[in-house]
Amino acid sequence: MAILGLDIGGANIKAADGSGHAISRPFAIWQVPERLPDELTQVFQSFPHTDRIALTMTAELADCFVTKSEGVRFILEAVESSLNRLDLARNTATSGNPTDGADRIFVWTTDGHFVGPRLARDYVRKVSAANWHALATWCGDLIPAGSGLLVDIGTTTTDIIPLVAGKPVPVGLTDIGRLQSGELSYSGVWRTPxxxxxxxxxxxxxxxxxxxxxxxxxxxxxxxxxxxxxxxxxxxxxxxxxxxxxxxxxxxxxxxxxxxxxxxxxxxxxxxxxxxxxxxHRLSGALERVALRLPSKCENVIVAGSGNFLAFQMVYENRHTSSARIVSLAEQTSPEIASAACAHAVAQLATRPEMVAPAST
Missing domain, CATH: 3.30.420.190 (conserved archaeal protein q6m145)
Structure with missing residues (x-):
């Protein structure tokens, strides 16, 4: 069964099939939210054999939505609509019967597993901006022992996630908690004024x-x-x-x-x-705060995102991480997958039955 990972952000849509094909498309949802279904339809055309969607999102924070709950509902409806379009086109070509796209959409939560669209609408705080958690969960396999960090610098934000024994152990689970802890900084290498x-x-x-x-x-x-x-x-x-x-x-x-x-x-x-x-220097201050909370010496650092050049420099300069083994996600996978890392992560996680089983309702 072909699984497509989707990471729908406020400025970009990223998709990956978990087996090496990944794309990133710029899309400013706050300007034209009504175009989201059409944008997703174009994304799906690049992955015509998709059977299931593993979804994560950050676009619910866009100011075209009054609340995050409104944003989550809008995004889920757009994904369902676009998946149904894909099914209709595919079934028309094969004379098959259309199915309900909602039955094949799974949404990542900060509880560490997927839920279906109905529960996702109720678990707004757990599905909102949960892409970092999916990436950290998947990246944990790269450093299964000891203490480490994931440093993901993107176009808009920086995530610094503590990992212990291959598991993310963040202080904050919501945007506001992560901003307060230093695990999230609204500073990236492209869009920051x-x-x-x-x-x-x-x-x-x-x-x-x-x-x-x-x-x-x-x-x-x-x-x-x-x-x-x-x-x-x-x-x-x-x-x-x-x-x-x-x-x-x-x-x-x-x-x-x-x-x-x-x-x-x-x-x-x-x-x-x-x-x-x-x-x-400002981002290095956040790195220092998070590294200080690790229970033991930082042995490994995973570097990811379009700003990995900045992450490398920060890690080399910091006294807590300068001697750590550095794992480049771009080198471990490919530049295309690294730029759509959260989408790739949810696609991979959705193949694990233990992470999908509680989420089918």
Whole structure:
């Protein structure tokens, strides 16, 4: 039976079949939530033999929904609708009988198992933003003994999850609890506004306050520093212009209310380096907090996400993790799977009967 793992976020939809095929699609759900079923239908077309869906989500937090409960219901209905479309097309082609998509959807919870859509609607706090827990549960197999950490830095957030004997042992299970514990930081390598990284930056003989506007994001500093490759076709930037160094120069200059005629490229590059250092030091503080709570020396660290270059640097610099064995998820699997790691994780977990058995109702 073909299982498709789905991770539906606020800015991206990620899917993986658990056997090596994985995709990531940008989709800003807060802008056009009504398009979610169509987006999912396109995703399913890349996995035409799907029989079951293993689902996790973070998009319920998007501000197009008044409450998380509303968001969870909306997402579940969109998945059910899209799966039914796939079934209808497949059954029409084979003269088969359509089935109810809801019967084949399983939603990951922070209890460590799946539930069906009906229970998921009731367990809002347990299914909301549970993708990190699925990834940590699956990654635990890579370090089955001792104490370790999962450091997953993505486009928007950073997860630092303690692992003991191959099991996640977080202090927080909800977003607010994880923010308070340092296990979740709303800082990533792409979408984080630069005005949230630092209030001011060194400029010429002093410091300059940054504009409190979405003129530029962390993508721009990492582009300028050569840590994220340029992509002239990617327009998912603060100003809708390409993800190139030239456009990043303009965006970062605008953070100082300047343009390229008022501030040199070298000056912007210096500011980018300063902001990258600030972001790393702030995230390193969270790493320190979580590492200090481990019951024994940190022996292993799993590094994941599109910001793995930043995670590696943090781990090497931290006194608690510098001597640990580092496992790169991208090297253990593939860059495609690593970028859709939570989707891959739920697809893998859904093959384990003990994690699905209590969740069929």
């Amino acid at each position: 630069l005005c949230s990284v630092a209030h001011s930056v060194p400029f010429r003989e002093g410091y300059c306050t940054l504009a409190a506007e979405l003129f530029a994001t962390t993508l721009d500093i990492h582009l300028l520093l050569g840590l994220i490759p340029e992509d002239a076709h990617d327009l998912g930037t603060a100003d809708g212009r390409p993800a190139t160094k030239a456009a990043a120069y303009d965006r970062l200059a605008r953070m100082l209310c300047c343009d390229r005629h008022e501030i040199s490229y070298d000056e912007v590059l210096h500011i980018a380096k300063f902001l990258a250092d600030v972001q790393r």
